[in-house]
Amino acid sequence: MSDLLDIVGADLTVPLPGGDIRFAHLDYAASAPAVRTAADAVRDLLPYYGSVHRGAGLRSQRSTFEYERARETVAEFVGARDGDAVIFTRNTTDALNLLARALPAGTTTVVFDGEHHANLLPWPSPVRLPAPATPDEAVEAVRVALSSVRGPALLAVTGASNVTGEIWPVRRLADIAHAYGARVLVDAAQLAPHVPVDLDDLGADYLAFSGHKLYAPFGAGVLAGRGDWLDAAEPYLRGGGASASVGDASGDVVWATGPARHEGGTPNLVGAISLAAVCEALLRADRVALLEHEQSLLAGLGGGVSLFGGRAPRVGIVSFAVPDPAGVADRLARDYGIGVRAGLFCAHPLVRRLGGDGTCDSGGLLRASWGLGSTHDDLDRLATALIELGVYP
Ligand code: PMP
Numbered sequence: 001m002s003d004l005l006d007i008v009g010a011d012l013t014v015p016l017p018g019g020d021i022r023f024a025h026l027d028y029a030a031s032a033p034a035v036r037t038a039a040d041a042v043r044d045l046l047p048y049y050g051s052v053h054r055g056a057g058l059r060s061q062r063s064t065f066e067y068e069r070a071r072e073t074v075a076e077f078v079g080a081r082d083g084d085a086v087i088f089t090r091n092t093t094d095a096l097n098l099l100a101r102a103l104p105a106g107t108t109t110v111v112f113d114g115e116h117h118a119n120l121l122p123w124p125s126p127v128r129l130p131a132p133a134t135p136d137e138a139v140e141a142v143r144v145a146l147s148s149v150r151g152p153a154l155l156a157v158t159g160a161s162n163v164t165g166e167i168w169p170v171r172r173l174a175d176i177a178h179a180y181g182a183r184v185l186v187d188a189a190q191l192a193p194h195v196p197v198d199l200d201d202l203g204a205d206y207l208a209f210s211g212h213k214l215y216a217p218f219g220a221g222v223l224a225g226r227g228d229w230l231d232a233a234e235p236y237l238r239g240g241g242a243s244a245s246v247g248d249a250s251g252d253v254v255w256a257t258g259p260a261r262h263e264g265g266t267p268n269l270v271g272a273i274s275l276a277a278v279c280e281a282l283l284r285a286d287r288v289a290l291l292e293h294e295q296s297l298l299a300g301l302g303g304g305v306s307l308f309g310g311r312a313p314r315v316g317i318v319s320f321a322v323p324d325p326a327g328v329a330d331r332l333a334r335d336y337g338i339g340v341r342a343g344l345f346c347a348h349p350l351v352r353r354l355g356g357d358g359t360c361d362s363g364g365l366l367r368a369s370w371g372l373g374s375t376h377d378d379l380d381r382l383a384t385a386l387i388e389l390g391v392y393p
Contacts, residue, residue, distance in 0.1 A: 005281055041273050084225055302393050
């Protein structure tokens with residue numbers, strides 16, 4: 001693996017009674033650790049840091065140049081087409097809320113209730129389909145839901161589940177949605193860190209993802225996709241940057257078009273350039289080899305809960321139904337130097353359906369997730385600890 005994708009803090013240790021032990025971070029799905037190129041990009045930028053689009057001097061020129069270059073890199077990362085916009089947001093939640101507010105009046109939105117809340121709650125009165133038991137069932141449910149829809153429609157679907165790690169049949173769902181004239185948003189928060197996310201290959205009209213899950217923890221996310229609805233919509237944030245000209249009378253304003261329309265206020269330059277640095281490194285990396293490594297880690301660790309009955313491929317995420325998941329997660333951290341997550345993972349309907357009843361604090365599932373820099377040793381230690389704790393599934 002290239003140095004650019006080395007993990008910052010890969011050798012963190014935890015003091016245990018038997019001596020210090022390397023911290024096994026297995027919670028990438030919540031926030032992935034930073035990679036070297038994200039940190040380097042910030043370090044290299046800071047001497048020149050200035051305001052983006054708001055100044056004439058050296059710092060502002062350089063900052064504006066780097067910000068727009070970051071946009072171009074992200075455009076390449078997602079395979080942006082003519083007419084697509086790349087908008088920097090705070091995270092996936094922000095990106096999805098932005099798109100939800102940009103929908104033309106009367107748009108029908110369709111979602112499965114197996115979604116993360118970020119892709120469940122922003123849509124206005126969505127048609128909610130029960131989480132499907134098979135990819136075929138998903139496609140059929142979308143067909144039925146969209147066949148009676150008139151006017152603009154949007155299917156909002158996850159690329160990979162943050163609970164089961166399963167990769168959804170996005171391309172098939174997109175094809176059927178397009179056959180009924182609907183557009184497709186792919187929530188790629190958990191997909192982008194693991195597999196290439198090309199808009200055309202996925203069949204997506206829009207993609208959303210977060211920098212902090214893509215090894216760039218500086219507070220930026222992305223919404224990429226068709227510019228027409230976005231240009232026609234009310235600005236997401238009203239203010240400087242979003243306005244092209246403002247007259248003396250209240251309400252006398254011409255809004256900007258393009259990404260500026262929805263990037264009101266001073267943009268997050270550090271977030272954008274660090275996110276783009278990772279995109280660039282991933283574009284050049286051997287992603288097949290990276291995925292194969294992540295998959296080989298999966299093989300060492302039982303099945304985990306599954307929506308599609310083990311039929312769908314998975315990214316490096318696996319959740320287990322165990323008694324007292326929060327207690328187990330605590331013991332793993334305290335006694336074994338392993339970091340996982342317990343709870344309902346902001347996907348309450350899905351986790352309840354998969355058997356992890358309870359509240360976010362006291363129930364749910366136990367989730368391990370990994371990515372760049374994760375090792376067989378990390379997963380072996382987890383399996384051994386779960387066996388010792390008597391909860392290996
Ligand atoms: N979608 C999925 C599938 C996720 O896993 C997450 C984060 N857990 C989100 C959306 C929301 O991402 P963020 O918190 O970065 O906005």
